[in-house]
Amino acid sequence: MDLLKVNWGRRKHSLFYYLFLASKQLFPLDLYLFSPNPFRFDQPSSSSRLFDFGRMSQAGVDVPAKGGFSFDLCKRNDMLIQKGLKAPSFLKTGTTIVGLIFKDGVILGADTRATEGPIVADKNCEKIHYMAPNIYCCGAGTAADTEAVTDMVSSQLRLHRYQTGRDSRVITALTLLKKHLFSYQGHVSAALVLGGVDITGPHLHTIYPHGSTDTLPFATMGSGSLAAMSVFEAKYKEGLTRDEGIKLVAEAICSGIFNDLGSGSNVDICVITKGHKEYLRNYMEPNPRTYVSSKGYSFTKKTEVLRTKITPLMERVEITEVGEAMEE
Amino acid sequence: MDLNLDAPHSMGTTIIGVTYNGGVVLGADSRTSTGMYVANRASDKITQLTDNVYVCRSGSAADSQVVSDYVRYFLHQHTIQLGQPATVKVSANLIRMLAYNNKNMLQTGLIVGGWDKYEGGKIYGVPLGGTVVEQPFAIGGSGSSYLYGFFDQAWKENMTKEEAEQLVVKAVSLAIARDGASGGVVRTVIINSEGVTRNFYPGDKLQLWHEELEPQNSLLDILNAAGPEPMAI
Numbered sequence: 001m002d003l004l005k006v007n008w009g010r011r012k013h014s015l016f017y018y019l020f021l022a023s024k025q026l027f028p029l030d031l032y033l034f035s036p037n038p039f040r041f042d043q044p045s046s047s048s049r050l051f052d053f054g055r056m057s058q059a060g061v062d063v064p065a066k067g068g069f070s071f072d073l074c075k076r077n078d079m080l081i082q083k084g085l086k087a088p089s090f091l092k093t094g095t096t097i098v099g100l101i102f103k104d105g106v107i108l109g110a111d112t113r114a115t116e117g118p119i120v121a122d123k124n125c126e127k128i129h130y131m132a133p134n135i136y137c138c139g140a141g142t143a144a145d146t147e148a149v150t151d152m153v154s155s156q157l158r159l160h161r162y163q164t165g166r167d168s169r170v171i172t173a174l175t176l177l178k179k180h181l182f183s184y185q186g187h188v189s190a191a192l193v194l195g196g197v198d199i200t201g202p203h204l205h206t207i208y209p210h211g212s213t214d215t216l217p218f219a220t221m222g223s224g225s226l227a228a229m230s231v232f233e234a235k236y237k238e239g240l241t242r243d244e245g246i247k248l249v250a251e252a253i254c255s256g257i258f259n260d261l262g263s264g265s266n267v268d269i270c271v272i273t274k275g276h277k278e279y280l281r282n283y284m285e286p287n288p289r290t291y292v293s294s295k296g297y298s299f300t301k302k303t304e305v306l307r308t309k310i311t312p313l314m315e316r317v318e319i320t321e322v323g324e325a326m327e328e
Numbered sequence: 329m330d331l332n333l334d335a336p337h338s339m340g341t342t343i344i345g346v347t348y349n350g351g352v353v354l355g356a357d358s359r360t361s362t363g364m365y366v367a368n369r370a371s372d373k374i375t376q377l378t379d380n381v382y383v384c385r386s387g388s389a390a391d392s393q394v395v396s397d398y399v400r401y402f403l404h405q406h407t408i409q410l411g412q413p414a415t416v417k418v419s420a421n422l423i424r425m426l427a428y429n430n431k432n433m434l435q436t437g438l439i440v441g442g443w444d445k446y447e448g449g450k451i452y453g454v455p456l457g458g459t460v461v462e463q464p465f466a467i468g469g470s471g472s473s474y475l476y477g478f479f480d481q482a483w484k485e486n487m488t489k490e491e492a493e494q495l496v497v498k499a500v501s502l503a504i505a506r507d508g509a510s511g512g513v514v515r516t517v518i519i520n521s522e523g524v525t526r527n528f529y530p531g532d533k534l535q536l537w538h539e540e541l542e543p544q545n546s547l548l549d550i551l552n553a554a555g556p557e558p559m560a561i
Contacts, residue, residue, distance in 0.1 A: 234547075
Protein backbone atom coordinates (compact mmCIF):
# COMPACT_ATOMS: atom_id res chain seq x y z
CA MET A 1 0.00 0.00 0.00
CA ASP A 2 1.12 3.54 -0.67
CA LEU A 3 0.61 4.29 3.01
CA LEU A 4 4.30 4.24 3.73
CA LYS A 5 5.13 6.78 1.03
CA VAL A 6 2.97 9.55 2.55
CA ASN A 7 4.96 12.68 3.20
CA TRP A 8 4.91 13.43 6.92
CA GLY A 9 7.08 16.48 6.39
CA ARG A 10 5.31 19.79 6.23
CA ARG A 11 2.47 19.62 8.67
CA LYS A 12 1.82 17.62 11.81
CA HIS A 13 -0.83 15.23 10.63
CA SER A 14 -2.85 13.20 13.02
CA LEU A 15 -3.00 9.47 12.53
CA PHE A 16 -6.37 9.80 10.91
CA TYR A 17 -5.44 12.38 8.31
CA TYR A 18 -3.01 10.08 6.57
CA LEU A 19 -5.52 7.27 6.88
CA PHE A 20 -7.88 9.40 4.86
CA LEU A 21 -5.18 10.24 2.35
CA ALA A 22 -4.57 6.55 1.87
CA SER A 23 -8.23 5.80 1.63
CA LYS A 24 -8.50 8.41 -1.13
CA GLN A 25 -7.10 5.79 -3.43
CA LEU A 26 -9.95 3.47 -2.59
CA PHE A 27 -12.79 5.96 -2.63
CA PRO A 28 -12.67 9.69 -3.09
CA LEU A 29 -14.35 11.38 -0.15
CA ASP A 30 -11.46 13.19 1.52
CA LEU A 31 -12.29 16.48 -0.17
CA TYR A 32 -15.62 16.72 1.57
CA LEU A 33 -14.37 15.34 4.85
CA PHE A 34 -11.32 17.44 5.51
CA SER A 35 -11.88 20.59 3.51
CA PRO A 36 -11.18 23.56 5.78
CA ASN A 37 -14.34 25.20 4.45
CA PRO A 38 -17.28 22.84 4.58
CA PHE A 39 -19.31 25.10 2.29
CA ARG A 40 -17.29 24.32 -0.81
CA PHE A 41 -20.24 23.55 -3.06
CA ASP A 42 -19.01 25.92 -5.76
CA GLN A 43 -15.79 24.05 -6.38
CA PRO A 44 -16.62 20.49 -7.12
CA SER A 45 -13.74 18.28 -8.02
CA SER A 46 -13.87 15.42 -10.44
CA SER A 47 -12.98 12.89 -7.79
CA SER A 48 -15.62 13.70 -5.21
CA ARG A 49 -19.16 12.82 -6.04
CA LEU A 50 -20.38 12.51 -2.48
CA PHE A 51 -22.97 15.15 -1.55
CA ASP A 52 -22.76 16.68 -5.01
CA PHE A 53 -26.32 17.98 -5.20
CA GLY A 54 -25.18 21.41 -4.02
CA ARG A 55 -24.10 22.19 -7.58
CA MET A 56 -27.70 22.83 -8.53
CA SER A 57 -27.81 26.13 -6.68
CA GLN A 58 -24.56 27.28 -8.27
CA ALA A 59 -25.69 26.79 -11.87
CA GLY A 60 -25.06 30.51 -12.51
CA VAL A 61 -21.31 30.17 -11.72
CA ASP A 62 -19.17 29.17 -14.65
CA VAL A 63 -17.97 25.72 -13.64
CA PRO A 64 -16.68 23.25 -16.21
CA ALA A 65 -18.64 19.99 -16.09
CA LYS A 66 -16.51 17.31 -14.49
CA GLY A 67 -18.64 14.22 -14.72
CA GLY A 68 -21.38 12.93 -12.44
CA PHE A 69 -24.92 14.30 -12.36
CA SER A 70 -25.30 17.71 -13.98
CA PHE A 71 -28.27 19.69 -12.71
CA ASP A 72 -27.99 22.56 -15.24
CA LEU A 73 -31.18 21.62 -17.02
CA CYS A 74 -33.15 21.83 -13.79
CA LYS A 75 -32.99 25.62 -13.95
CA ARG A 76 -34.17 25.54 -17.54
CA ASN A 77 -37.03 23.22 -16.59
CA ASP A 78 -38.10 25.49 -13.75
CA MET A 79 -38.13 28.45 -16.14
CA LEU A 80 -40.24 26.54 -18.68
CA ILE A 81 -42.72 25.45 -16.01
CA GLN A 82 -43.08 29.05 -14.91
CA LYS A 83 -43.85 30.01 -18.48
CA GLY A 84 -46.67 27.48 -18.50
CA LEU A 85 -45.21 24.30 -19.99
CA LYS A 86 -46.61 21.15 -18.42
CA ALA A 87 -43.82 18.90 -17.23
CA PRO A 88 -43.98 15.32 -18.57
CA SER A 89 -44.91 12.89 -15.84
CA PHE A 90 -42.63 10.05 -14.87
CA LEU A 91 -43.33 6.45 -15.59
CA LYS A 92 -43.70 5.13 -12.08
CA THR A 93 -44.30 1.62 -11.02
CA GLY A 94 -47.10 2.22 -8.49
CA THR A 95 -46.38 -1.24 -7.32
CA THR A 96 -46.65 -3.86 -4.75
CA ILE A 97 -43.42 -5.76 -4.26
CA VAL A 98 -42.78 -8.31 -1.54
CA GLY A 99 -40.21 -10.79 -0.39
CA LEU A 100 -40.13 -13.49 2.23
CA ILE A 101 -37.68 -16.03 3.57
CA PHE A 102 -38.95 -19.58 3.70
CA LYS A 103 -37.39 -22.86 4.75
CA ASP A 104 -35.08 -23.37 1.78
CA GLY A 105 -34.51 -19.83 0.52
CA VAL A 106 -36.20 -16.66 -0.63
CA ILE A 107 -39.41 -15.93 -2.54
CA LEU A 108 -39.88 -12.57 -4.27
CA GLY A 109 -43.18 -11.34 -5.68
CA ALA A 110 -44.37 -8.33 -7.66
CA ASP A 111 -47.39 -7.02 -9.52
CA THR A 112 -47.06 -5.98 -13.18
CA ARG A 113 -48.64 -2.54 -13.58
CA ALA A 114 -46.61 0.49 -14.65
CA THR A 115 -48.39 3.86 -14.34
CA GLU A 116 -47.79 7.25 -15.88
CA GLY A 117 -49.83 9.55 -13.66
CA PRO A 118 -53.39 8.18 -13.81
CA ILE A 119 -52.81 6.08 -16.93
CA VAL A 120 -51.61 2.49 -17.00
CA ALA A 121 -48.64 2.65 -19.33
CA ASP A 122 -47.73 -1.04 -19.23
CA LYS A 123 -50.17 -3.74 -18.17
CA ASN A 124 -47.57 -6.46 -17.97
CA CYS A 125 -44.17 -5.08 -17.08
CA GLU A 126 -41.43 -7.00 -15.30
CA LYS A 127 -40.51 -5.69 -11.89
CA ILE A 128 -38.33 -8.56 -10.73
CA HIS A 129 -34.89 -7.75 -12.07
CA TYR A 130 -31.97 -10.11 -12.48
CA MET A 131 -28.88 -9.20 -10.45
CA ALA A 132 -26.93 -12.46 -10.38
CA PRO A 133 -27.81 -16.12 -10.98
CA ASN A 134 -28.59 -16.40 -7.29
CA ILE A 135 -29.84 -12.87 -6.58
CA TYR A 136 -32.95 -11.05 -7.81
CA CYS A 137 -34.25 -7.59 -7.01
CA CYS A 138 -37.81 -6.18 -7.12
CA GLY A 139 -38.04 -2.47 -7.85
CA ALA A 140 -40.62 0.18 -6.96
CA GLY A 141 -40.58 3.90 -7.71
CA THR A 142 -39.54 5.54 -10.96
CA ALA A 143 -39.24 2.74 -13.53
CA ALA A 144 -36.20 4.23 -15.24
CA ASP A 145 -34.36 4.55 -11.94
CA THR A 146 -35.05 0.99 -10.82
CA GLU A 147 -34.08 -0.44 -14.22
CA ALA A 148 -30.93 1.63 -14.47
CA VAL A 149 -29.72 1.04 -10.96
CA THR A 150 -30.37 -2.71 -11.02
CA ASP A 151 -28.72 -3.08 -14.45
CA MET A 152 -25.71 -1.10 -13.28
CA VAL A 153 -25.23 -3.10 -10.11
CA SER A 154 -25.84 -6.36 -11.99
CA SER A 155 -22.93 -5.48 -14.32
CA GLN A 156 -20.74 -4.53 -11.39
CA LEU A 157 -21.54 -7.85 -9.73
CA ARG A 158 -20.60 -9.77 -12.85
CA LEU A 159 -17.27 -8.00 -13.11
CA HIS A 160 -16.71 -8.70 -9.43
CA ARG A 161 -17.49 -12.39 -10.01
CA TYR A 162 -14.91 -12.52 -12.77
CA GLN A 163 -12.37 -10.86 -10.54
CA THR A 164 -12.94 -12.95 -7.41
CA GLY A 165 -13.89 -16.23 -9.06
CA ARG A 166 -16.73 -16.70 -6.58
CA ASP A 167 -20.51 -16.50 -6.64
CA SER A 168 -21.92 -13.09 -5.73
CA ARG A 169 -23.15 -12.46 -2.23
CA VAL A 170 -26.35 -10.60 -1.44
CA ILE A 171 -24.60 -8.12 0.87
CA THR A 172 -22.28 -7.16 -2.01
CA ALA A 173 -25.29 -6.19 -4.09
CA LEU A 174 -26.74 -4.44 -1.05
CA THR A 175 -23.63 -2.35 -0.42
CA LEU A 176 -23.28 -1.35 -4.09
CA LEU A 177 -26.92 -0.31 -4.27
CA LYS A 178 -26.96 1.59 -0.97
CA LYS A 179 -23.77 3.49 -1.76
CA HIS A 180 -25.15 4.58 -5.12
CA LEU A 181 -28.56 5.61 -3.78
CA PHE A 182 -27.09 7.47 -0.81
CA SER A 183 -24.72 9.46 -2.98
CA TYR A 184 -27.72 10.73 -4.97
CA GLN A 185 -29.45 11.74 -1.73
CA GLY A 186 -32.83 10.26 -2.64
CA HIS A 187 -33.07 11.81 -6.10
CA VAL A 188 -32.74 8.35 -7.67
CA SER A 189 -36.22 7.25 -6.72
CA ALA A 190 -35.73 3.50 -6.41
CA ALA A 191 -37.15 1.48 -3.54
CA LEU A 192 -35.95 -2.10 -3.80
CA VAL A 193 -36.52 -5.51 -2.27
CA LEU A 194 -33.34 -7.49 -2.74
CA GLY A 195 -33.29 -11.21 -2.12
CA GLY A 196 -31.03 -14.13 -2.83
CA VAL A 197 -29.27 -17.22 -1.57
CA ASP A 198 -25.50 -17.25 -1.36
CA ILE A 199 -22.86 -19.30 0.40
CA THR A 200 -23.80 -17.73 3.74
CA GLY A 201 -27.50 -18.59 3.40
CA PRO A 202 -30.73 -16.88 2.32
CA HIS A 203 -30.94 -13.09 2.68
CA LEU A 204 -33.70 -10.53 2.22
CA HIS A 205 -33.15 -6.77 2.35
CA THR A 206 -35.12 -3.63 1.63
CA ILE A 207 -33.40 -0.54 0.26
CA TYR A 208 -34.97 2.89 0.43
CA PRO A 209 -34.32 5.75 -2.03
CA HIS A 210 -32.22 7.65 0.49
CA GLY A 211 -29.89 4.73 0.93
CA SER A 212 -31.01 3.14 4.18
CA THR A 213 -31.42 -0.62 4.32
CA ASP A 214 -33.21 -3.11 6.52
CA THR A 215 -32.73 -6.82 6.86
CA LEU A 216 -35.98 -8.63 7.43
CA PRO A 217 -37.58 -12.08 7.25
CA PHE A 218 -40.48 -10.63 5.23
CA ALA A 219 -40.71 -7.28 3.52
CA THR A 220 -43.01 -5.21 1.34
CA MET A 221 -42.43 -1.98 -0.63
CA GLY A 222 -44.29 0.31 -3.00
CA SER A 223 -47.68 1.97 -2.84
CA GLY A 224 -49.35 -1.36 -2.11
CA SER A 225 -46.93 -2.18 0.69
CA LEU A 226 -49.44 -1.55 3.46
CA ALA A 227 -52.01 -3.91 1.92
CA ALA A 228 -49.39 -6.61 1.39
CA MET A 229 -47.82 -6.13 4.81
CA SER A 230 -51.15 -6.68 6.51
CA VAL A 231 -51.36 -10.10 4.85
CA PHE A 232 -47.80 -10.96 5.89
CA GLU A 233 -48.25 -9.79 9.47
CA ALA A 234 -51.33 -11.96 9.83
CA LYS A 235 -50.09 -15.12 8.16
CA TYR A 236 -46.29 -15.25 8.08
CA LYS A 237 -44.49 -17.81 10.19
CA GLU A 238 -40.96 -19.17 10.15
CA GLY A 239 -40.14 -22.34 8.28
CA LEU A 240 -42.78 -22.11 5.54
CA THR A 241 -42.59 -24.72 2.82
CA ARG A 242 -42.18 -23.71 -0.80
CA ASP A 243 -45.86 -24.05 -1.66
CA GLU A 244 -47.01 -22.28 1.48
CA GLY A 245 -44.57 -19.48 0.76
CA ILE A 246 -45.67 -19.05 -2.85
CA LYS A 247 -49.31 -19.05 -1.77
CA LEU A 248 -48.63 -16.38 0.85
CA VAL A 249 -46.67 -14.19 -1.54
CA ALA A 250 -49.39 -14.48 -4.20
CA GLU A 251 -51.99 -13.58 -1.59
CA ALA A 252 -50.01 -10.53 -0.49
CA ILE A 253 -49.55 -9.31 -4.06
CA CYS A 254 -53.22 -9.88 -4.83
CA SER A 255 -54.09 -7.83 -1.77
CA GLY A 256 -52.00 -5.03 -3.24
CA ILE A 257 -53.45 -5.50 -6.73
CA PHE A 258 -57.07 -5.25 -5.57
CA ASN A 259 -56.73 -2.64 -2.85
CA ASP A 260 -54.14 -0.27 -4.29
CA LEU A 261 -54.80 1.80 -7.38
CA GLY A 262 -51.13 1.94 -8.31
CA SER A 263 -50.84 -1.85 -8.54
CA GLY A 264 -52.67 -4.24 -10.79
CA SER A 265 -52.68 -6.88 -13.50
CA ASN A 266 -50.72 -10.05 -12.85
CA VAL A 267 -48.55 -11.62 -10.18
CA ASP A 268 -44.88 -12.44 -10.87
CA ILE A 269 -43.03 -14.74 -8.51
CA CYS A 270 -39.38 -15.70 -8.23
CA VAL A 271 -38.25 -18.56 -6.00
CA ILE A 272 -34.54 -18.71 -5.16
CA THR A 273 -33.05 -21.66 -3.33
CA LYS A 274 -29.51 -22.92 -2.92
CA GLY A 275 -28.15 -23.55 -6.37
CA HIS A 276 -31.51 -23.18 -8.11
CA LYS A 277 -33.91 -20.43 -9.10
CA GLU A 278 -37.35 -20.34 -10.70
CA TYR A 279 -38.77 -17.24 -12.31
CA LEU A 280 -42.53 -17.77 -12.50
CA ARG A 281 -43.55 -14.98 -14.84
CA ASN A 282 -47.31 -14.29 -14.67
CA TYR A 283 -47.77 -16.98 -12.02
CA MET A 284 -51.31 -15.71 -11.49
CA GLU A 285 -53.48 -13.66 -13.83
CA PRO A 286 -56.39 -12.51 -11.72
CA ASN A 287 -57.33 -9.69 -14.13
CA PRO A 288 -58.14 -11.19 -17.51
CA ARG A 289 -59.79 -9.11 -20.22
CA THR A 290 -63.45 -9.26 -19.35
CA TYR A 291 -64.90 -8.94 -22.82
CA VAL A 292 -63.42 -10.42 -25.95
CA SER A 293 -65.61 -10.46 -29.00
CA SER A 294 -66.52 -14.04 -29.85
CA LYS A 295 -66.45 -13.28 -33.58
CA GLY A 296 -62.83 -12.23 -33.33
CA TYR A 297 -61.43 -8.96 -34.58
CA SER A 298 -60.66 -8.62 -38.26
CA PHE A 299 -59.24 -5.74 -40.19
CA THR A 300 -60.67 -5.75 -43.71
CA LYS A 301 -58.40 -3.37 -45.57
CA LYS A 302 -54.78 -4.46 -45.30
CA THR A 303 -51.88 -2.16 -46.07
CA GLU A 304 -51.24 -2.25 -49.84
CA VAL A 305 -47.78 -3.19 -51.05
CA LEU A 306 -46.91 -1.03 -54.01
CA ARG A 307 -43.30 -1.97 -54.68
CA THR A 308 -40.70 -4.31 -53.16
CA LYS A 309 -36.97 -3.53 -53.27
CA ILE A 310 -34.44 -5.38 -51.14
CA THR A 311 -30.98 -3.79 -50.67
CA PRO A 312 -28.51 -5.99 -48.79
CA LEU A 313 -26.52 -3.83 -46.35
CA MET A 314 -23.71 -6.31 -45.92
CA GLU A 315 -21.94 -8.01 -48.79
CA ARG A 316 -21.42 -11.72 -48.48
CA VAL A 317 -17.78 -12.35 -49.19
CA GLU A 318 -16.34 -15.79 -49.96
CA ILE A 319 -12.88 -16.34 -48.55
CA THR A 320 -10.74 -19.06 -50.07
CA GLU A 321 -7.47 -20.04 -48.44
CA VAL A 322 -4.67 -19.57 -51.02
CA GLY A 323 -1.11 -20.62 -50.36
CA GLU A 324 0.57 -21.45 -47.09
CA ALA A 325 0.25 -19.41 -43.93
CA MET A 326 3.27 -17.17 -43.29
CA GLU A 327 5.84 -18.59 -40.94
CA GLU A 328 8.59 -16.78 -39.15
CA MET B 329 -54.61 10.68 6.73
CA ASP B 330 -51.47 11.19 4.74
CA LEU B 331 -48.90 8.52 5.50
CA ASN B 332 -46.27 10.19 3.31
CA LEU B 333 -44.49 6.99 2.30
CA ASP B 334 -41.96 9.01 0.32
CA ALA B 335 -40.52 10.59 3.41
CA PRO B 336 -36.95 9.63 4.12
CA HIS B 337 -36.60 6.70 6.41
CA SER B 338 -36.03 8.08 9.88
CA MET B 339 -35.64 6.37 13.17
CA GLY B 340 -37.91 8.11 15.67
CA THR B 341 -35.99 6.31 18.33
CA THR B 342 -34.95 6.14 21.88
CA ILE B 343 -31.27 5.35 22.40
CA ILE B 344 -29.43 5.09 25.71
CA GLY B 345 -25.86 4.43 26.79
CA VAL B 346 -24.96 3.87 30.43
CA THR B 347 -21.67 3.06 32.17
CA TYR B 348 -21.44 0.75 35.15
CA ASN B 349 -18.53 -0.54 37.19
CA GLY B 350 -16.84 -2.77 34.66
CA GLY B 351 -18.31 -1.72 31.33
CA VAL B 352 -21.20 -0.15 29.48
CA VAL B 353 -24.77 -1.03 28.60
CA LEU B 354 -26.26 0.30 25.35
CA GLY B 355 -30.01 0.17 24.75
CA ALA B 356 -32.41 1.11 21.98
CA ASP B 357 -35.96 0.57 20.74
CA SER B 358 -36.58 -0.95 17.29
CA ARG B 359 -38.93 1.27 15.32
CA THR B 360 -38.00 2.77 11.94
CA SER B 361 -40.64 5.05 10.47
CA THR B 362 -41.28 6.49 7.00
CA GLY B 363 -43.64 9.38 7.69
CA MET B 364 -46.46 7.82 9.70
CA TYR B 365 -45.83 4.23 8.57
CA VAL B 366 -43.60 1.90 10.54
CA ALA B 367 -41.23 0.61 7.87
CA ASN B 368 -39.40 -1.79 10.17
CA ARG B 369 -40.75 -2.75 13.58
CA ALA B 370 -37.76 -4.86 14.55
CA SER B 371 -34.72 -2.93 13.41
CA ASP B 372 -31.36 -3.16 15.13
CA LYS B 373 -30.15 0.31 15.97
CA ILE B 374 -27.08 -0.80 17.91
CA THR B 375 -24.44 -1.51 15.30
CA GLN B 376 -21.00 -2.94 15.76
CA LEU B 377 -17.96 -0.83 14.94
CA THR B 378 -15.29 -3.14 16.34
CA ASP B 379 -15.27 -6.15 18.66
CA ASN B 380 -15.38 -3.88 21.68
CA VAL B 381 -17.12 -0.72 20.44
CA TYR B 382 -20.77 -0.37 19.41
CA VAL B 383 -22.76 2.67 18.32
CA CYS B 384 -26.46 3.50 18.84
CA ARG B 385 -27.93 5.25 15.81
CA SER B 386 -30.76 7.78 15.68
CA GLY B 387 -32.10 10.32 13.19
CA SER B 388 -31.99 9.63 9.46
CA ALA B 389 -31.57 5.90 8.85
CA ALA B 390 -29.54 6.35 5.67
CA ASP B 391 -27.17 8.94 7.15
CA SER B 392 -26.51 6.95 10.32
CA GLN B 393 -25.95 3.70 8.40
CA VAL B 394 -23.49 5.34 6.05
CA VAL B 395 -21.58 7.06 8.85
CA SER B 396 -21.28 3.86 10.86
CA ASP B 397 -20.20 1.92 7.72
CA TYR B 398 -17.42 4.40 7.01
CA VAL B 399 -16.26 4.46 10.63
CA ARG B 400 -16.27 0.66 10.81
CA TYR B 401 -14.04 0.61 7.76
CA PHE B 402 -11.65 3.24 9.16
CA LEU B 403 -11.48 1.49 12.52
CA HIS B 404 -10.71 -1.80 10.81
CA GLN B 405 -7.75 -0.19 9.07
CA HIS B 406 -6.73 1.56 12.25
CA THR B 407 -6.83 -1.68 14.25
CA ILE B 408 -4.62 -3.41 11.69
CA GLN B 409 -2.11 -0.59 11.76
CA LEU B 410 -2.15 -0.15 15.51
CA GLY B 411 -1.83 -3.86 16.18
CA GLN B 412 -4.30 -3.84 19.04
CA PRO B 413 -8.02 -3.16 19.53
CA ALA B 414 -9.10 0.42 18.89
CA THR B 415 -10.07 2.52 21.89
CA VAL B 416 -13.55 3.91 22.42
CA LYS B 417 -12.16 7.45 22.32
CA VAL B 418 -10.73 6.92 18.82
CA SER B 419 -14.03 5.48 17.58
CA ALA B 420 -15.94 8.41 19.01
CA ASN B 421 -13.53 10.85 17.43
CA LEU B 422 -13.86 9.27 14.00
CA ILE B 423 -17.63 9.48 14.29
CA ARG B 424 -17.30 13.08 15.35
CA MET B 425 -15.02 13.99 12.42
CA LEU B 426 -17.59 12.73 9.92
CA ALA B 427 -20.50 14.27 11.79
CA TYR B 428 -18.89 17.68 12.26
CA ASN B 429 -17.33 18.12 8.84
CA ASN B 430 -20.54 17.13 7.10
CA LYS B 431 -22.90 18.77 9.53
CA ASN B 432 -24.89 20.52 6.81
CA MET B 433 -25.73 17.32 5.05
CA LEU B 434 -26.15 14.79 7.84
CA GLN B 435 -29.00 14.48 10.26
CA THR B 436 -28.01 11.83 12.76
CA GLY B 437 -27.34 11.65 16.49
CA LEU B 438 -25.13 8.83 17.73
CA ILE B 439 -24.05 7.36 21.05
CA VAL B 440 -20.74 5.51 20.99
CA GLY B 441 -20.08 3.03 23.78
CA GLY B 442 -17.50 0.37 24.45
CA TRP B 443 -14.77 -1.02 26.60
CA ASP B 444 -11.02 -0.80 26.18
CA LYS B 445 -8.17 -1.77 28.47
CA TYR B 446 -6.91 1.79 29.02
CA GLU B 447 -10.05 3.59 30.14
CA GLY B 448 -12.51 0.77 30.81
CA GLY B 449 -16.15 1.34 29.90
CA LYS B 450 -16.85 4.72 28.28
CA ILE B 451 -19.85 6.42 26.68
CA TYR B 452 -19.49 9.29 24.21
CA GLY B 453 -22.47 11.24 22.90
CA VAL B 454 -22.26 12.71 19.38
CA PRO B 455 -25.48 14.66 18.83
CA LEU B 456 -26.55 16.71 15.76
CA GLY B 457 -23.87 19.23 14.86
CA GLY B 458 -20.97 17.00 15.69
CA THR B 459 -19.84 17.78 19.22
CA VAL B 460 -18.39 14.89 21.15
CA VAL B 461 -18.90 14.72 24.88
CA GLU B 462 -17.84 11.98 27.25
CA GLN B 463 -20.61 11.22 29.72
CA PRO B 464 -21.34 8.64 32.41
CA PHE B 465 -24.66 8.10 30.66
CA ALA B 466 -26.15 9.47 27.45
CA ILE B 467 -29.64 9.51 25.97
CA GLY B 468 -30.70 10.40 22.45
CA GLY B 469 -33.47 10.28 19.90
CA SER B 470 -36.99 11.65 19.99
CA GLY B 471 -37.94 9.48 22.97
CA SER B 472 -35.12 10.83 25.08
CA SER B 473 -37.12 13.99 25.85
CA TYR B 474 -39.20 11.89 28.23
CA LEU B 475 -36.20 10.47 30.05
CA TYR B 476 -34.21 13.47 31.25
CA GLY B 477 -36.07 13.71 34.52
CA PHE B 478 -36.13 9.95 34.96
CA PHE B 479 -32.35 9.69 34.67
CA ASP B 480 -31.77 12.65 36.95
CA GLN B 481 -33.54 10.67 39.62
CA ALA B 482 -32.64 7.07 38.83
CA TRP B 483 -29.00 7.26 37.74
CA LYS B 484 -26.30 6.49 40.26
CA GLU B 485 -22.56 5.83 40.06
CA ASN B 486 -21.07 2.33 40.23
CA MET B 487 -24.09 0.24 39.47
CA THR B 488 -23.74 -3.46 38.90
CA LYS B 489 -24.26 -4.97 35.47
CA GLU B 490 -27.76 -6.22 36.30
CA GLU B 491 -28.82 -2.88 37.78
CA ALA B 492 -27.54 -1.01 34.76
CA GLU B 493 -29.32 -3.26 32.31
CA GLN B 494 -32.57 -3.08 34.25
CA LEU B 495 -32.28 0.70 34.28
CA VAL B 496 -31.79 0.81 30.52
CA VAL B 497 -34.69 -1.55 29.79
CA LYS B 498 -36.98 0.38 32.13
CA ALA B 499 -36.00 3.69 30.55
CA VAL B 500 -36.52 2.55 26.95
CA SER B 501 -39.82 1.00 27.93
CA LEU B 502 -40.98 4.29 29.52
CA ALA B 503 -39.99 6.21 26.41
CA ILE B 504 -41.80 3.73 24.16
CA ALA B 505 -44.93 4.27 26.24
CA ARG B 506 -44.90 8.01 25.66
CA ASP B 507 -43.18 8.56 22.32
CA GLY B 508 -45.11 7.67 19.18
CA ALA B 509 -41.96 7.38 17.14
CA SER B 510 -40.44 4.71 19.39
CA GLY B 511 -41.73 1.19 19.73
CA GLY B 512 -41.24 -2.47 19.00
CA VAL B 513 -38.72 -4.39 21.07
CA VAL B 514 -35.97 -3.31 23.44
CA ARG B 515 -32.47 -4.38 22.46
CA THR B 516 -29.52 -4.09 24.81
CA VAL B 517 -25.82 -4.68 24.33
CA ILE B 518 -23.53 -5.13 27.34
CA ILE B 519 -19.82 -4.57 26.70
CA ASN B 520 -17.16 -5.31 29.29
CA SER B 521 -13.74 -6.90 29.63
CA GLU B 522 -15.19 -10.36 29.07
CA GLY B 523 -16.86 -9.47 25.79
CA VAL B 524 -20.22 -8.54 24.35
CA THR B 525 -23.68 -9.79 25.31
CA ARG B 526 -26.76 -9.00 23.23
CA ASN B 527 -30.20 -9.16 24.84
CA PHE B 528 -33.69 -8.86 23.47
CA TYR B 529 -36.88 -7.91 25.29
CA PRO B 530 -40.06 -8.27 23.20
CA GLY B 531 -42.51 -5.37 23.48
CA ASP B 532 -45.36 -7.35 24.94
CA LYS B 533 -43.23 -8.69 27.79
CA LEU B 534 -42.34 -5.23 29.12
CA GLN B 535 -43.78 -3.85 32.33
CA LEU B 536 -47.06 -1.95 31.98
CA TRP B 537 -47.03 1.72 32.93
CA HIS B 538 -49.76 4.19 33.88
CA GLU B 539 -53.00 3.58 31.99
CA GLU B 540 -51.49 0.82 29.88
CA LEU B 541 -53.75 -2.22 29.71
CA GLU B 542 -53.18 -5.95 29.53
CA PRO B 543 -53.76 -7.32 26.03
CA GLN B 544 -57.34 -8.65 25.74
CA ASN B 545 -58.40 -10.99 22.93
CA SER B 546 -55.01 -10.39 21.41
CA LEU B 547 -54.78 -11.57 17.81
CA LEU B 548 -51.36 -12.99 18.58
CA ASP B 549 -52.87 -15.36 21.12
CA ILE B 550 -55.75 -16.35 18.85
CA LEU B 551 -53.52 -17.03 15.87
CA ASN B 552 -50.96 -18.95 17.85
CA ALA B 553 -53.50 -21.00 19.72
CA ALA B 554 -53.63 -24.71 18.88
CA GLY B 555 -56.53 -25.83 16.70
CA PRO B 556 -59.52 -27.70 18.17
CA GLU B 557 -58.75 -31.28 19.17
CA PRO B 558 -59.71 -33.82 16.52
CA MET B 559 -62.68 -35.94 17.45
CA ALA B 560 -61.80 -39.23 18.98
CA ILE B 561 -63.89 -42.20 17.98
